[in-house]
Structure formats: structure tokens, C-alpha cells
Amino acid sequence: xxxxxxxxxxEIGLIFSLVALGVFISFRLxxxxxxxxxxxxPLGGAVGAVCIASGMDPxxxxxxxxxxxxxxxxLTALLNVYLKIMDLLxxxxxxxxxxxxxxxxxGKPNIPLIMEPTxxxxxxxxxxxxxxxxxLILIVVVVFAKFGLDAYFSTQxxxxxxxxxxxxxxxxxxxxxxxxxxILGMAISNGLVGLAGALYAQTQGGAxxxxxxxxxxxxxxxxxVGESILPSRKLFMLTLAVVLGAIVYRFFIALALNSDFIGxxxxxxxxxxxxxxxxxxxxxxxxxxxxxxxxx
Amino acid sequence: xxxxxxLKITFNPxxxxxxxxxxxxxxxxxxxxxxxxxxxxxxxxxxxxNAVSGDLAVDSGSILIDDSEVTRLPVWQRAAKVARVFxxxxxxxCEDLTIEENMALAQCRGSKRGLxxxxxxxxxxxxxxxxxxxxxxxxxxxxDRIGLLxxxxxxxxxxxxxxxxxxxxxxxDEHTAALDPRTADFVxxxxxxxxxxxxxxxxxVTHSMRQALDVxxxxxxxxxxxxxxxxxxxxxxxxxxxxLLNMFExxxxxxxxxxALLLS
Ligand SMILES: Nc1ncnc2c1ncn2[C@@H]1O[C@H](COP(=O)(O)OP(=O)(O)OP(=O)(O)O)[C@@H](O)[C@H]1O
Ligand SMILES: [Mg+2]
Numbered sequence: 093x094x095x096x097x098x099x100x101x102x103e104i105g106l107i108f109s110l111v112a113l114g115v116f117i118s119f120r121l122x123x124x125x126x127x128x129x130x131x132x133x134p135l136g137g138a139v140g141a142v143c144i145a146s147g148m149d150p151x152x153x154x155x156x157x158x159x160x161x162x163x164x165x166x167l168t169a170l171l172n173v174y175l176k177i178m179d180l181l182x183x184x185x186x187x188x189x190x191x192x193x194x195x196x197x198x199g200k201p202n203i204p205l206i207m208e209p210t211x212x213x214x215x216x217x218x219x220x221x222x223x224x225x226x227x228l229i230l231i232v233v234v235v236f237a238k239f240g241l242d243a244y245f246s247t248q249x250x251x252x253x254x255x256x257x258x259x260x261x262x263x264x265x266x267x268x269x270x271x272x273x274x275i276l277g278m279a280i281s282n283g284l285v286g287l288a289g290a291l292y293a294q295t296q297g298g299a300x301x302x303x304x305x306x307x308x309x310x311x312x313x314x315x316x317v318g319e320s321i322l323p324s325r326k327l328f329m330l331t332l333a334v335v336l337g338a339i340v341y342r343f344f345i346a347l348a349l350n351s352d353f354i355g356x357x358x359x360x361x362x363x364x365x366x367x368x369x370x371x372x373x374x375x376x377x378x379x380x381x382x383x384x385x386x387x388x
Numbered sequence: 389x390x391x392x393x394x395l396k397i398t399f400n401p402x403x404x405x406x407x408x409x410x411x412x413x414x415x416x417x418x419x420x421x422x423x424x425x426x427x428x429x430x431x432x433x434x435x436x437x438n439a440v441s442g443d444l445a446v447d448s449g450s451i452l453i454d455d456s457e458v459t460r461l462p463v464w465q466r467a468a469k470v471a472r473v474f475x476x477x478x479x480x481x482c483e484d485l486t487i488e489e490n491m492a493l494a495q496c497r498g499s500k501r502g503l504x505x506x507x508x509x510x511x512x513x514x515x516x517x518x519x520x521x522x523x524x525x526x527x528x529x530x531x532d533r534i535g536l537l538x539x540x541x542x543x544x545x546x547x548x549x550x551x552x553x554x555x556x557x558x559x560x561d562e563h564t565a566a567l568d569p570r571t572a573d574f575v576x577x578x579x580x581x582x583x584x585x586x587x588x589x590x591x592x593v594t595h596s597m598r599q600a601l602d603v604x605x606x607x608x609x610x611x612x613x614x615x616x617x618x619x620x621x622x623x624x625x626x627x628x629x630x631x632l633l634n635m636f637e638x639x640x641x642x643x644x645x646x647x648a649l650l651l652s
Binding site (some may be wrong): 150249254262267 | 502
């Protein structure tokens with residue numbers, strides 16, 4: 093594998109570690125199976141790209157994209173909390189609704205960002221090449237996100253969100269407004285995903301309506317891979333595992349796509365991901381069974 | 389003070405499995421009183437406690453806590469006034485959180501949850517002190533996940549958590565039922581100690597008639613969603629389990645077997 097594709101994998105891995113952190117919040121902390129991300133990722137990309145293309149400052153555009161993602165998460169949560177629609181179903185409804193909304197926002201299936209300024213082109217010093225500069229900038233973003241979340245989920249409010257996911261009845265009896273916590277948690281989760289979408293569009297030279305397909309599976313894959321390489325129950329370690337999971341996962345994919353003898357192509361990515369998640373899910377089961385047999 | 393007036397709750401109304409769990413239940417508990425609640429299975433004890441906590445909405449009737457109407461408030465808004473310990477030790481604590489995080493959650497009951505640290509160093513000492521009083525060695529395990537504790541240990545911590553913040557009423561629904569006899573006894577003693585220390589207004593559901601008479605200041609028996617027996621003061625002091633049964637039969641005008649009340 094060339095240095096170029098190594099850094100490329102790191103770059104995408106870092107972007108997807110933001111998605112993975114978002115998925116970790118919804119699936120693990122809130123225990124809310126949320127497929128909205130397949131819509132909020134391209135939503136972030138669409139809003140970011142449209143804003144930049146219309147001449148907005150790329151930082152402001154990225155903030156807008158983040159807020160748009162958060163709004164999507166809030167809507168999914170509202171469907172669940174106030175209309176009592178089952179969590180998974182609420183998120184699927186939101187996901188397909190977002191497909192149309194994203195097309196409306198973009199006005200066409202893709203928006204190129206070739207000559208426009210991006211957060212990367214603005215921040216990156218002249219002498220640094222793209223493929224090294226972008227991962228460096230992303231590392232800073234991801235470190236901020238990881239430690240920010242660690243801190244937030246150690247506050248009274250963050251703890252209330254975790255309690256809501258872990259034992260909602262107990263949380264309510266301790267005075268936690270669980271509905272509000274679900275809305276807040278989903279906003280943070282999808283806000284991160286929207287941010288990732290906007291950054292992705294800016295590194296890939298534009299937004300595309302199909303850029304969201306499989307985001308949730310990649311995010312989950314990252315969470316699961318992370319949890320199996322760094323098993324822990326501590327929040328600090330969990331978020332670290334999720335970030336590492338996203339990067340490691342991306343390296344595996346790059347490796348698989350780059351080794352000619354396997355003969356995999358880019359379009360096989362989702363299949364490979366699905367297989368990887370299946371294997372990662374089955375391994376703990378097999379381990380358990382093996383351990384039990386040994387004991388007998 | 390708790391004042392419940394004419395509470396009615398019907399499950400699955402207008403269906404073949406309609407259950408009228410509360411049928412016009414009224415009960416008034418003055419501040420500081422410790423009431424034990426008994427009754428056969430299905431008498432409506434849990435339903436009543438859930439109505440007071442807000443877990444169940446009443447069809448009609450009103451619930452006042454300290455003269456303020458809470459009948460229509462959701463659970464989380466009543467939490468400042470109502471503390472409770474569940475029958476299931478798993479239900480009252482968050483198993484994914486550590487002991488200190490669980491206690492921090494309870495520490496905030498009734499106040500706004502902001503962006504300050506959930507577990508502060510000063511509180512940690514405070515929690516440690518409380519836990520040390522249990523004599524279970526939990527004071528050295530503040531950062532252990534609470535899911536690692538035994539049912540009895542978790543129930544003891546739940547009780548501490550219920551008493552961390554002042555409340556107007558403490559609800560205990562068979563909170564020792566899932567524990568072995570020794571641990572149950574320990575948790576009951578702890579309950580009496582905490583209730584006496586903080587002078588909590590308390591309702592405790594139990595299936596032990598002995599316990600119902602020995603613990604607290606007043607005993608109430610529910611049957612078919614109503615209060616059918618209410619003894620306190622001198623009358624209660626002189627009573628034993630046999631008297632309680634006799635009185636119940638008189639009130640209902642029917643024979644009930646000892647088994648139905650699960651004597652101990
Ligand atoms: N969620 C529910 N749906 C339907 N019926 C219910 C529900 N909860 C309770 N009931 C019914 O209401 C009646 C009262 O139940 P409740 O749980 O209050 O009894 P209890 O006095 O606590 O009994 P136990 O001693 O067994 O705990 C029972 O007939 C029960 O079957
Ligand atoms: Mg009950």
C-alpha cells in the first residue's frame with residue numbers, strides 16, 4: 093500500500109470516527125437504534141456544499157451543516173418521544189424523508205466543490221501537501237470531539253442522558269426528563285454526523301446524493317471493531333475505542349481494496365463492511381461458547 | 389403529607405380482561421408517618437404506589453402532596469417530592485454506571501441538571517461516608533459499575549440514594565422481597581434507621597403481616613383497590629397477626645385463608 097493511500101485511509105477514517113462517535117451516542121449510550129445517520133451524513137454534505145458554493149465562509153457553512161444534522165436528529169427523536177413511533181421506525185422514516193430533502197437542498201444529484209475554498213484549503217499552509225495536511229487538521233477536530241464528549245458525558249446533564257439510555261424508569265424516578273434527554277442526545281449524535289458529512293464533501297471535492305448509503309453500517313462497524321480491539325466499560329476508553337475502530341476499519345478496507353490478488357473493487361465496500369460487522373458480532377459469541385466448553 | 393382522594397384506575401377498560409385495580413381509594417398520611425401497606429396479590433398495592441409516583445395516570449381522583457396537586461404531573465416532575473425504591477434491585481439503579489455516578493444521579497433529584505461535573509471530589513467523600521455506614525465495604529468501590537454488586541447490595545445503595553435528597557414521601561414496594569432472609573432483614577433495619585433519622589413520610593408495601601405490625605406507626609390493608617383496614621396508635625400496639633386477620637374477615641365478611649396473605 094502506498095503512502096498516499098495510507099494517508100487517504102487515515103483521512104477518511106478520521107472523518108468516519110466522527111460518524112462512529114455519533115453512532116456510539118445513539119446506539120450505545122441512548123440505546124436508540126438510529127438509522128437517521130444515512131440521511132444526516134449527506135444532509136451535512138449537502139448543506140455544507142450548497143452554502144460554500146453560494147459563497148458562504150466554509151467555517152460558517154460547516155457550522156450550518158452541523159446544525160442541520162442536529163435538527164434531523166431532533167426530528168427523529170420528536171417522532172419517537174411525542175408521537176410514540178418505535179425508535180427504529182422513526183429513524184427509518186426520517187432517513188427516507190431526508191433523501192428527498194437532500195435532493196431539494198442540492199437541487200441536483202451532486203454539487204462539485206473543486207475551485208471553492210474549504211476549511212482545509214483555508215487552514216492548510218501553502219508548503220504542506222493535501223494528503224498530509226488534511227489528516228492533520230482532522231486529527232485536531234477528532235481529538236476535540238472525543239475529549240469534548242468525554243467531558244460532556246461526565247456532567248450532570250451528560251450523566252442524565254446516559255441514565256436515560258441505561259434505565260429510563262429509574263432516570264425518571266430520579267427526576268430526569270427522559271424525553272428531553274433523548275432529543276438532546278440525538279441532536280448531539282446527528283450533529284456530529286452532519287459535521288462529518290460536511291467535512292467529507294470538502295475533502296472529496298463535492299457533495300453527492302448517494303454519499304450517505306451505508307453510513308450507518310460503517311459507523312456501527314467502527315463501533316464494533318473498536319469495542320473488540322479495546323474492550324472497556326469506561327467512557328474515556330470507549331470513545332477512544334470508537335475513534336480507533338473507525339481508523340482501523342478504514343485501513344482494513346484500504347488494504348482489501350488495494351490488494352490485487354483479492355480482486356475487490358470499490359463497489360464491494362458495503363458487502364465487505366457487512367461481512368466484517370457480522371464477523372465482529374459473532375466472535376464474542378464464539379468466544380463465550382468456547383470458554384464454556386473449556387470449563388465443562 | 390400525602391392526600392389521595394377517590395383514586396380510580398382501570399386496566400384494559402371495556403375489554404374481557406378489564407381489571408379495576410383501584411376502585412375509589414382514599415388515604416391521608418400526615419407528615420412524618422411511616423405506614424405499612426398489606427393486601428393479597430392483586431389488591432392494588434403496586435398500582436397505588438405507581439399512581440402516587442406518577443408511573444401510572446389515574447382515571448379519576450386527586451393526589452396532593454403537601455397541599456400541592458400532583459395528579460397530572462409526569463414522574464420526573466414529581467421526583468423532587470417522591471423518592472422510591474423498587475421491588476427489583478435491578479430496577480432502581482443504572483447498571484452501566486458506577487456506584488458514585490448512580491449516587492450523583494440521585495444527588496440531583498429535584499434540581500436542575502446543568503453542565504457542572506456530575507461527581508465532584510467533595511461529594512465523593514460524602515458518598516463514601518454514607519456507604520461506609522452500610523458496613524458492606526462499598527466505600528472502597530465507588531468507581532465499580534453497580535451492575536457488579538449483588539441484589540442486596542444494590543438495594544441498600546438504592547435506599548441510600550432515595551434518602552440523599554429530602555423528599556416529601558418515600559415509596560417502598562416490597563423492596564426486600566427479592567433478597568435472602570438475612571439480607572432482607574439488613575435492608576429492613578436500614579430502612580427503619582434512615583426513615584427515623586430523616587423523619588421521612590413513608591409508605592412500605594410488605595407481604596409479611598408480622599413486619600407490617602412491627603415496623604412503622606400505622607398499618608393499612610388494601611383489598612380490591614380500596615382501603616379496608618386502617619389501624620394505628622394504641623389499637624395497633626396491642627394487635628398480633630391473628631387479630632389483624634380477624635379484623636379483615638369482619639370487614640370483608642368473608643373467610644380468607646392465611647395462605648392468601650402469605651403469613652410469616
Ligand atoms: N399494567 C397492567 N395491565 C393490566 N393489568 C394490570 C397491570 N398492572 C396491574 N394490573 C392488575 O391490577 C390488579 C392490581 O395489581 P397490583 O400490581 O397493584 O397488585 P398488588 O397488590 O401489588 O399485588 P402483589 O402483591 O402481587 O404485588 C391486578 O389484578 C393486576 O392483574
Ligand atoms: Mg405489587
